Amino acid sequence: MVLSGALVLVATYFVHRTFGRRVVSVPLALFGVGVLGVGVFPGNRVPWHGIFALLTFVSGGVTVVLSSRVVTSPFRYLCLAFGGVSLTALASAIFLGSANPLLVLGLGGVERWVVYPLLLWMTGFGGYLMGHADRGRESSARR
Secondary structure (H helix, E strand, O other): OHHHHHHHHHHHHHHHHHHOOHHHHHHHHHHHHHHHHHHHOOOOOOOHHHHHHHHHHHHHHHHHHHHOOOOOOOHHHHHHHHHHHHHHHHHHHHHOHHHOHHHHHHHHHHHHHHHHHHHHHHHHHHHHHHHHHHHHHHHHHHO
16 A cells, blocks of 8 residues: 555656646545555554545545546546545445445445445556557657
């Protein structure tokens, strides 16, 4: 997790350079800090692990939703779906408490409904950025 968080922070620099939009780079940086903090403070480090996990979950979901502003369709709709699923699962865990229908999966199952969409988005966004870089080279080669 420490390495993942550090890599997300490095990627934040390049994402900001590419798009120049703080609306994506600031939450992405917070997501990287959260992931890094989860790695530095394991689950037995109360309250730090929980604080960084919550930072990761919230900023990750917000980042995924806001990234839809800098990508094109159809990936834009996937960003909204992934972010929506993640934030909805997180909100249900926080606000519904014991009435949360996802609790039949256990706390780990609920956490997976929050985290897996973020991981899928990260993979897809990385692929999108690699494809975006190729389009930039093609357009500059045509000139």
